[in-house]
Amino acid sequence: MxxxxxxxxxxxxxxxxxxxxxxxxxxxxxxxxxxxxxxxxxxxxxxxxxxxxxxxxxxxxxxxxxxxxxxxxxxxxxxxxFNSYSFIKYYLMTSLNYEWVMAMYHEKEISLEWWAIKKNMSTSTIYRKWNEMKRFLSQYDIQVRKIKHNYFELKADEAVIRHFYYGLLYKVNHSMVLDDSKKNSVRRYFDKLPADVHHNTINNFELMLVISLKRAKTHSMLTHSDKNLIITSRLHSNVMFKEHYRELFKKYPLSSEVIEQELSFLYYFISVENTYDIKTIISKGSYFAPTLTEDENFKLLNKIIFELHMLFNIKITPEEYFYLVVNGYMMLRRQQLFGKVLQFGLNIEELPDFDKFKLTYDGYQYEESFPIRQLYILIFPFINKVFHDLKMLVNNRFGDGNIANISQRINAISRIPIVFVKHLNERPDVLITDSYTPDDYDIPTFFLSPLPNDSEIISLVKELERIYRKINL
Structure with a gap:
């Protein structure tokens, strides 16, 4: 990650x-x-x-x-x-790994001896960090290849390399932008679409376009191992897309064969990179091809959705099912093109409650085709149907003021959604008390001191999280 x-x-x-x-x-x-x-x-x-x-x-x-x-x-x-995004951006842009891969992107010299002097490190330490970077990249099927003395490049399927740089530059709020004429050309294209498109989608496409225009000169998509970049999307017309952007690519010294493959790649990217809301999916002209149901990807997706329904007892409306099918299909196709590198752009804070979801979906068997992290992103809009809040009743001999204090302290530490109730007839999942236990209710009960210290609260929260997982299994 x-x-x-x-x-x-x-x-x-x-x-x-x-x-x-x-x-x-x-x-x-x-x-x-x-x-x-x-x-x-x-x-x-x-x-x-x-x-x-x-x-x-x-x-x-x-x-x-x-x-x-x-x-x-x-x-x-x-x-x-306060926001954590500024920190990940800062730590990335000041990291050795970022400096090195961007030097490769811009085809600049990388002298490890020079970096040792600049960072006030020993040469052996710099070489160790260089090798650590190579091992990190290898988990996404990306290698580092030496071209000549002090010059290196990333070696992998071209689509993978482009998405690697896309994920990295997206995180650091890249400064590489299109000039005004190209930017206006992109805007004119999106204005033609049958559905309104969010500016974030446009910005993402512009970033991949910048990367592709640079890479096409020396590493065209003709080197892509799978030349089949065919995908059907009714939101983006293949013909209209290629006609519009072909003129832009003709300004570069590229063969017609390279241009066509570059356009196919960008059309594929723009079709699969975004997730669509219900309104866009069902709007006139933006639905997806009826042949979708004959696709093996659809059959796999249907299995996964059915398992989610059975495992979590999620009640999915027809519109929600359509949402899952369309976006899930595009995510599957994105996985097929870009593979493991899709996981690179994610960081831990972007997946709240993911560990609980993964624990609950124990035995997930489609990791290679549809990684569970991607599935979690797909299902996240319905996560409130997957996880149920923990209902809790707190009793305390010192009254409502102390009950409120205990409740606030539990909430401050806990990472699970808790609803505090006031009556047993609201059927709480857990009872927290310093004395009273009901005889006629079968409720998991935990005892606290009348004035509990921090250690007691911390220990209690661990037990509450265990109960929460049990309820949601």
Whole structure:
């Protein structure tokens, strides 16, 4: 995943940043952060100090200079300007791995001895980091090939390399943009479409277009191992798309054969990269081909949707089923072209509750064709139908004020959705009490001290998460 591409010394910091981001409260006890991170209080505080130093290095435009502080009572205070995206961008752009792969992208020299001097590291350390980068890339079927002395390039299927750079540059809010004439050409194309398209989709296409225009000169899609880039989409007319962009490519010294293959690749990309909302899918002219039901991909997708329905007892409406089929089909086709590198662009914070979903869908057998991370992205709009909130009743001899305090402290640590109820007839899943236990209700019951300390709350939350998983299995 992309967070593993940053320098190792920054990975722990970024993990802590994501934990801070996920806390709904503005004030966070350091002991809770230490618990979540699995580090000592001292180590957590040291990491926070370096994170705050990093904030000073971030651009003023990010609005992060005062987004974190330590209060007088020793709590971490974050304000509304805090966002973890700025950190992943910063840590990526300052990483050795980013510097090296972008040097390859721009066909620049890479002298490891020079980098050792610049980073004040030993040559052996730099070579070790270089080899670590190569091992990291190899898990996405990407190799590093030496062209000549101090010049290297990425070696893989061309579609994979392009999506690797696409995923990386997307994360750092790339500065490589189209000139005005090309940008206007892209806008004119999207204006012709039968459905309104979000500007994010347009920006994504522009990024891949920039990458493709550069790569086509020396690494055209003719080198792609599978020349079959055929896909049918009623939202994008193949004929209209190619007619529009053919003129743009003709301005480059490329053969007609290369241009046609480049256009086929970009048409494939624009068809499968985005997910579509229900309104767009069912709108006139934007539905997908009726031959879809004859496709082996559709048959596989139907199996997966049926398993989701049976396993989670999800009630799917006809419109929702159509949504899952259309978007799932395009995600399957995207997986077939780009493969493992699709996982590179994801980072942990973008998949909330994924671990619970994966645990529940134990024995998933379609990983190679449709990785479970991609399936989770597909099913996420319906995740409230998959996971059910944990209903909890809290009793305490000191009354409502203390009950509210205990409830808030549980919520502050917990990563599961909890609904606090006030009566047994609301059928809570769990009872938290310091004394009273009902005889006529079969409810999992946990005991707390009347005035529980942090250790008790933390231990309780672990048990609550276990109960939650059991309920959602």
């Amino acid at each position: 992309i967070e593993k591409f940053i320098d190792k010394e920054d990975q722990e910091k970024y993990e802590l940043v994501t934990i801070i981001q996920q806390y709904p409260e503005n004030e966070i006890d350091l002991s809770l952060l230490a618990y979540e991170l699995g580090k000592s209080h001292k180590k957590t505080y040291e990491l926070l100090e370096t994170i705050m130093f990093d904030m000073k290095e971030l651009s003023k435009e990010e609005g992060l200079s005062e987004s974190l502080s330590i209060s007088l009572d020793g709590k971490l205070v974050k304000n509304i300007r």
